[in-house]
Structures are given as structure tokens and as C-alpha cells.
Amino acid sequence: MMEPDRTGRQVFMVGRGGQGILLLAKALAELASRKGMKVITSETHGMAMRGGTVTASLKIGSYMSPLIPAGSADMLIGLEESEAQDHLHMLRPGGVSVVNAPQQGPFDFTVDATGRALEMGSPGSVNMIVLGLAASILGFTLPEIRTVIQEISPEKFVSKNIEGVEAGFDSRESKSH
Amino acid sequence: MGKKILLGNEAIAYGILAGGANMVASYPGTPASEVCEAAMKLVKKHDLPCHVEWSINEKTAVEVAYANAIASLRSAAIMKQVGLNVASDPVMSAAYMGTAGGFLLVVADDPGPHSSQTEQDTRFFAMHAKIPVLDPSSPEEAMKMTIEAFEFSEQYHTPVILRPTTRVCHARQLLDLPAINPASRQPDFRKDPYRWAATPGPRLVLHKELNEKLARIALHEWARPKRVFGQPGARLAIVSSGVAYAYIMDVLKAFDRWPDVCVYKVDMPYPMDHSLLLRIAQAHEKVLVVEETEPVIEMQFPNRERVSGRIDGTVPNTGELTPEIVMRVLDEVTGVPREPEDGAARKQRRPSLCAGCGHRGAFYAIKKALPKGIYTSDIGCYTLGLNLGGVDTCLCMGAAVSQAAGFYHAFKNTVNPPPIAAIIGDSTYFHAGIPPTINALVTGARFVLVILDNATTAMTGHQPTPATGCVTNDYAGRTLQLEEVLRGCGVQTVFVHDPYDVKGFTEITKKAYSLSEDQGVVAVIARHPCIRDRQALKDQAVYAMDITEECTACGYCVEQFECPALEMGDERAHIDPSLCIGCGVCVHICPHNAIKAERRL
Numbered sequence: 001m002m003e004p005d006r007t008g009r010q011v012f013m014v015g016r017g018g019q020g021i022l023l024l025a026k027a028l029a030e031l032a033s034r035k036g037m038k039v040i041t042s043e044t045h046g047m048a049m050r051g052g053t054v055t056a057s058l059k060i061g062s063y064m065s066p067l068i069p070a071g072s073a074d075m076l077i078g079l080e081e082s083e084a085q086d087h088l089h090m091l092r093p094g095g096v097s098v099v100n101a102p103q104q105g106p107f108d109f110t111v112d113a114t115g116r117a118l119e120m121g122s123p124g125s126v127n128m129i130v131l132g133l134a135a136s137i138l139g140f141t142l143p144e145i146r147t148v149i150q151e152i153s154p155e156k157f158v159s160k161n162i163e164g165v166e167a168g169f170d171s172r173e174s175k176s177h
Numbered sequence: 178m179g180k181k182i183l184l185g186n187e188a189i190a191y192g193i194l195a196g197g198a199n200m201v202a203s204y205p206g207t208p209a210s211e212v213c214e215a216a217m218k219l220v221k222k223h224d225l226p227c228h229v230e231w232s233i234n235e236k237t238a239v240e241v242a243y244a245n246a247i248a249s250l251r252s253a254a255i256m257k258q259v260g261l262n263v264a265s266d267p268v269m270s271a272a273y274m275g276t277a278g279g280f281l282l283v284v285a286d287d288p289g290p291h292s293s294q295t296e297q298d299t300r301f302f303a304m305h306a307k308i309p310v311l312d313p314s315s316p317e318e319a320m321k322m323t324i325e326a327f328e329f330s331e332q333y334h335t336p337v338i339l340r341p342t343t344r345v346c347h348a349r350q351l352l353d354l355p356a357i358n359p360a361s362r363q364p365d366f367r368k369d370p371y372r373w374a375a376t377p378g379p380r381l382v383l384h385k386e387l388n389e390k391l392a393r394i395a396l397h398e399w400a401r402p403k404r405v406f407g408q409p410g411a412r413l414a415i416v417s418s419g420v421a422y423a424y425i426m427d428v429l430k431a432f433d434r435w436p437d438v439c440v441y442k443v444d445m446p447y448p449m450d451h452s453l454l455l456r457i458a459q460a461h462e463k464v465l466v467v468e469e470t471e472p473v474i475e476m477q478f479p480n481r482e483r484v485s486g487r488i489d490g491t492v493p494n495t496g497e498l499t500p501e502i503v504m505r506v507l508d509e510v511t512g513v514p515r516e517p518e519d520g521a522a523r524k525q526r527r528p529s530l531c532a533g534c535g536h537r538g539a540f541y542a543i544k545k546a547l548p549k550g551i552y553t554s555d556i557g558c559y560t561l562g563l564n565l566g567g568v569d570t571c572l573c574m575g576a577a578v579s580q581a582a583g584f585y586h587a588f589k590n591t592v593n594p595p596p597i598a599a600i601i602g603d604s605t606y607f608h609a610g611i612p613p614t615i616n617a618l619v620t621g622a623r624f625v626l627v628i629l630d631n632a633t634t635a636m637t638g639h640q641p642t643p644a645t646g647c648v649t650n651d652y653a654g655r656t657l658q659l660e661e662v663l664r665g666c667g668v669q670t671v672f673v674h675d676p677y678d679v680k681g682f683t684e685i686t687k688k689a690y691s692l693s694e695d696q697g698v699v700a701v702i703a704r705h706p707c708i709r710d711r712q713a714l715k716d717q718a719v720y721a722m723d724i725t726e727e728c729t730a731c732g733y734c735v736e737q738f739e740c741p742a743l744e745m746g747d748e749r750a751h752i753d754p755s756l757c758i759g760c761g762v763c764v765h766i767c768p769h770n771a772i773k774a775e776r777r778l
């Protein structure tokens with residue numbers, strides 16, 4: 001019998017179609033792989049992307065399959081509050097939730113990404129703000145995140161996206177002070 | 178060539194080009210669409226001698242690609258599982274005829290289904306067609322199998338099917354990129370009419386030859402299940418393929434509550450080495466087959482006394498397998514007590530047409546113009562018109578047009594036959610709407626044919642259409658407008674109107690219906706670019722929206738127009754500014770004139 005392998009990290013992401021969850025998942029996968037870790041992700045395409053519930057998963061470590069069993073995610077990232085609420089069961093005991101919500105509610109980490117994005121004049125940046133926060137909790141540094149965003153964003157959106165992740169990254173610092 | 182995180186479908190595209198393909202032909206369909214897209218990009222980037230095309234439909238894609246293969250070059254035709262239904266005619270014959278150059282069919286299945294009409298299992302189709310089929314469990318394996326499939330195809334002179342599922346197509350994995358060298362082969366078509374143009378007599382000979390070929394293939398190493406985990410004498414043997422195999426391996430590694438288990442992996446579910454299956458069934462106390470979506474491997478066990486799986490209901494026989502289901506099945510089979518599951522039903526938000534989508538105005542106008550009508554529709558984003566009561570049927574590609582004719586004939590002798598509108602997208606119309614249009618006209622059917630023309634294949638990620646051109650990597654070829662096609666099919670009147678003008682579109686639809694009394698089929702092209710096309714979006718007027726206190730909270734706009742940006746509050750409706758694109762169309766919907774729009778510059 002093989003030793004059970006619990007060294008990996010599993011991140012479950014949820015939002016609504018059109019919120020840019022795929023770019024978020026891709027960015028986290030790139031960040032992890034650049035640290036020499038094995039990654040496998042799963043994403044939703046097609047019909048559901050038209051405003052339906054969209055989920056993505058990222059597994060870091062020696063996994064073979066892309067899906068995360070319920071109750072075993074180390075982190076839940078929610079781009080939308082009610083979707084996050086509906087998927088809290090994905091977390092393992094002790095797993096953390098990182099959610100776009102104006103109030104803390106039942107979540108561990110929150111940022112009012114919708115509000116911040118509107119202030120920044122780019123309502124589409126919600127995903128990047130939440131990414132900034134989640135990536136900081138996962139231990140990635142701002143320069144690492146900037147590099148990845150630069151490479152994977154469509155050219156026109158690079159500066160907006162970087163502005164977004166910076167806002168999300170800083171939102172955690174301001175909370176702990 | 179380094180490492181890169183690749184989507185499963187990109188990995189397959191790398192495999193196709195690293196395998197030396199000179200041709201890639203495809204029609205888009207989730208979950209297969211990104212294969213051809215990625216191939217087109219790679220061919221341009223590496224300047225490869227490879228023709229890549231978005232064909233008009235899957236049947237055409239297969240036929241174009243097959244000709245290239247019998248000219249001794251390597252070809253890949255790519256589609257989703259229901260696309261294979263469309264292509265089944267040439268595929269069935271190609272199995273008999275065999276191939277000269279490597280001929281790979283990539284057919285993506287969609288257990289769930291997430292974005293398809295059926296959960297059909299292409300491995301079954303492969304068995305029916307007598308074509309070897311590979312079942313990759315990850316992007317990495319899909320790439321490797323794709324590269325090797327071309328050699329295999331040439332070795333046995335047979336088409337080969339690669340059957341990834343959604344979870345392989347849309348997984349991303351860090352992969353070693355293969356070397357891509359320009360294919361240097363020259364075409365060589367050896368005339369052999371008894372093969373390439375066989376009449377029924379010689380077909381019998383080809384069928385015998387095919388059976389012999391399959392018997393030889395069943396001895397290939399791909400045809401042998403391999404034990405990859407656990408001891409040879411384990412009490413329970415799990416036999417699995419595809420992504421289900423990956424779930425099994427992950428849960429066995431993560432939890433240690435199932436002792437005395439071994440796992441056999443199947444690479445090629447058809448044809449298989451049956452003697453080996455027999456031996457597995459004899460060597461273990463119990464055999465559990467875990468596969469998606471039909472019992473293809475399970476059925477091939479010569480003796481199923483100790484075998485369980487989908488046939489006896491141990492594994493659910495509908496829906497996608499997930500790690501949770503796999504764990505539940507393992508618990509049941511091994512007798513591990515389970516904690517009761519929390520039975521909470523999970524809400525899934527239903528998808529809807531995008532905020533500002535031009536289709537919404539068209540559906541609303543058609544309902545106004547032809548109340549109590551029958552609205553036959555089709556496959557694409559616009560199937561979501563069913564949320565606003567604008568879609569009564571959705572069968573398969575092109576059926577909007579044929580079903581409209583069928584309903585007409587069904588009701589034509591009744592006292593008050595309902596008005597009928599066929600509602601179909603531009604790409605779908607090109608794909609399968611043309612023959613049924615001709616059929617409707619020559620059989621005397623009467624209906625309004627509405628073509629929702631957003632100048633793209635939106636649902637699957639914006640592939641080009643014959644009207645937009647650029648369907649190949651080298652930009653060769655002309656464009657063909659819908660108007661030309663419709664007139665060529667014999668449609669006498671073709672209206673073209675922007676469905677953002679809901680009132681105007683309603684009038685035109687009414688007029689079209691009255692004209693149809695004489696002309697049979699009258700076409701209305703609803704032309705508004707997909708708002709997901711950023712350039713098109715830039716070019717359209719933007720309005721600042723507001724709902725005033727004249728709103729009576731009647732809910733009409735939310736129910737009948739169903740823009741996701743419109744939501745009902747307690748006292749009045751609201752517009753969610755993070756979703757609204759400011760198209761201004763809802764202004765014309767509110768019966769109380771409560772929705773106001775102000776042009777923004």
C-alpha cells in the first residue's frame with residue numbers, strides 16, 4: 001500500500017460566467033508551476049460560460065486527475081458571494097475561503113472586489129482583485145504575480161489587470177494592520 | 178523544446194503537429210473547439226506545411242481530411258461527439274477502406290453533459306464502426322497518444338479515434354513540449370478503385386480484411402489492460418480508462434481505506450485482447466469496471482460473473498463520474514461503511530444570453546409578431562432563448578428548418594394553424610440549414626426563417642463562418658453571404674434587420690409571415706454582431722440606464738426579456754451596472770416606460 005499523499009494543495013474556484021474565472025485559474029497555475037510544482041487544472045467552457053455557475057479547480061502536487069472531491073479543497077476562491085456560499089462544502093475542515101464580498105460573513109478572507117473594481121473604473125477587474133488577495137495568501141509575492149499577469153493577459157489589459165492584482169494584494173495587508 | 182502549461186486540447190494540437198499532420202479540419206463544438214484553434218496558431222507560428230480549416234460541418238471535415246490521408250499524407254479531423262453523428266457516413270466507410278497516410282479522428286465526449294445534447298460514448302461508436310479508439314486520461318497522455326496514433330494508423334492502414342472527454346480537453350497541465358518539425362512528405366495517390374471506390378462486391382472483401390486487421394490490432398500492447406497499481410492477487414481488481422482512471426488513482430493515493438485493491442489501466446477500449454480480460458476475471462475475487470459513459474470495456478469481458486460496473490448498476494449509468502462518485506462506488510464494493518452524505522441540493526445558476534445580446538431582441542420581437550406560434554430552434558448560444566419563451570424545440574444542428582416544415586405539414590389542415598418561425602444561428606445555418614431550406618420550399622411548407630446572424634460561431638469561442646471568411650490558416654478562399662445562399666436556395670424575399678430595433682424587427686417579422694402565404698419560406702436575417710466581439714462592442718452606441726419610479730414592479734421585463742442585468746427589487750426593477758452593457762434595448766420593453774436611456778459619448 002502506498003503512503004497516502006497529503007502534501008498537495010487543492011484550490012477550488014467558483015463564479016459566474018463572464019467574470020473571468022479562467023484567467024484567474026490560469027494565473028494561479030502559472031504561479032505554482034514557476035515554483036517548480038506540478039499542476040493540473042480543470043475549467044468550465046461552453047454553455048455555462050453564458051452567465052451560469054462556472055467552476056475551476058487547481059491541484060498543485062502529484063495529482064493525476066483535475067477534479068477536487070467535495071470536502072477536500074484547501075482553498076475556496078469565490079468571485080461571487082452567493083456562489084461561494086453554495087460551494088463552501090468543497091472545503092476540507094480547516095480550509096480557507098477567499099471571497100469577493102462586501103462583508104466578512106461566513107468567509108475567512110474577503111475583499112469588496114466589485115466595489116473596488118467600480119472605483120477603479122474597470123468593472124471587469126473583479127477576478128484580478130480576488131486573484132491578488134488569494135495569491136498573497138498562498139504565499140506568492142507581488143513581483144511574481146506581476147510577471148505572470150504580464151505574460152498571460154491580452155496586451156490591452158495588462159496594466160488594468162496589474163492594477164487589479166495590486167489592489168487585491170494590498171487589501172490583505174491593510175486588513176492585518 | 179521546454180515546458181508549458183497546456184490545455185488538453187492544445188496538447189492534442191501539439192500532438193497532431195508533432196505527429197507530422199499535413200492537414201487539420203474541424204467544425205467547432207464544445208469540448209473540442211480549441212484543438213483546431215490551437216493547431217491554426219501553431220501552424221502559423223512555426224510556418225508548417227499544413228492546411229488547417231474550419232470546415233462547414235463535420236462530415237465535410239472528415240471527407241476533406243480523409244482525401245488527404247488516402248493521398249498518403251497525415252490528417253486529423255476534429256469534432257465533438259455529436260459532430261461524429263453528422264460525420265458518421267464517411268467514417269463508417271473509411272473504416273472499410275482503410276487509409277494510406279495516418280488518419281486520426283479526434284472526437285471529444287461530454288459526459289455530464291455540460292454543453293451537449295447527449296452523453297453518447299464515442300468508444301461505442303468506434304466499436305460500431307470497427308475503428309480502434311484511444312481513451313486518454315490526461316492532457317499529457319492525450320498528447321502522447323496523438324503523436325503515436327499516426328504511426329499506428331499507418332502500420333495497420335486504419336483510421337484511429339482519439340476520444341478525450343471534457344475533463345481531459347479542459348484540463349491544464351504542465352507539459353514537456355514535443356519537437357515540431359515541418360512534415361516533408363509529398364502527396365501520393367495510388368489509384369485503387371476496388372478500395373477507394375469500392376462497390377458492394379469488393380466491400381465484402383474489404384470487410385473481411387477489416388476483421389483480420391482488428392484481430393491483429395487486438396494483439397497490440399494498447400489492447401492489453403496493464404496493472405499499474407496493487408498486487409496481482411488483490412481481492413478487488415479495478416479496470417478503468419480515461420479520466421475515470423485518473424480519479425481512481427488520486428483517491429487511492431489520498432485515502433487509504435480500501436485495502437487489497439489493484440488497478441488495471443486500459444489505453445484502447447476497442448479492440449481489446451479478450452483473453453486477457455478473461456484472465457483478469459479469473460484472477461480476482463471481484464472486478465469493478467469504472468468507465469465513461471457506457472459499459473464498453475465491461476461488455477467485452479467474456480465472462481461477467483465476477484464483474485460489476487454500469488451494467489449491474491454498481492456505477493451510475495447516467496451523468497459524469499466524479500471523484501465523489503468513484504469513492505462512493507469503492508466504498509460500496511469493498512463494504513466500507515459510509516458517512517451519510519449531506520443531501521443538500523446545490524443550486525446551479527442557469528446560463529442565459531449575455532446582457533446586451535442581439536438575439537434577445539429578436540426572440541422578443543418574434544414572440545410579439547407571431548404570438549401563439551411554434552418556434553423551432555437550434556444549437557448555439559441562442560438555444561438559451563428558451564429562458565424567454567422563444568424556443569420550443571431544439572433537436573440537432575439544422576433541425577430548426579426541417580422541424581418548421583414538419584410542424585407546418587402537421588397543422589396545415591387544421592382550422593387555425595399556428596404561425597411557425599424557424600430560428601437558427603448563422604454558423605448553424607451554414608452547417609446544416611441549407612438542404613432543409615430547399616426541402617421546405619419544394620414541399621410547399623410555410624414559415625418564417627429567422628437567421629440570427631452575429632457574424633461568428635459564438636457559443637464555442639468565436640470561430641469564423643463562411644460569411645466572415647478566414648476559415649483557413651492561409652486566408653485563401655472567398656466569403657459567402659447568407660443572402661446569397663438563401664436566394665440560391667430559392668427563398669424569394671430576404672429581409673435584413675438589426676434586432677436591437679425591437680419594434681422594427683417585430684413589424685418585419687409580421688410582414689414576412691404574411692408574405693410566406695405566397696412564397697412559402699421567407700427569411701429574416703437578424704443582424705447584430707456578437708457583443709463579445711470587443712471591436713463590435715466598441716462601435717455600438719452606449720446608454721446610461723436608469724429605472725424611474727414609474728416602475729410598478731410588475732416584473733414584465735425580467736420575465737419576458739430576461740436580460741441578466743435586470744433584476745427585481747421589492748419596489749422596482751434594478752439594473753446591475755456590473756453586467757449592463759448599456760445597449761438600451763430594454764427601454765422598448767417596459768410597458769410603463771419606466772426604463773430610461775441616455776446616450777453616452
Ligand code: SF4
Nearest residue numbers: 728729731732734767
Ligand atoms: S421596469 Fe417596467 S417592466 Fe420592469 S418591472 Fe418595472 S414596470 Fe415592469
Ligand code: SF4
Nearest residue numbers: 740757758760761763
Ligand atoms: S441596457 Fe437593458 S437590455 Fe441592455 S444590457 Fe443593460 S439592462 Fe440589459
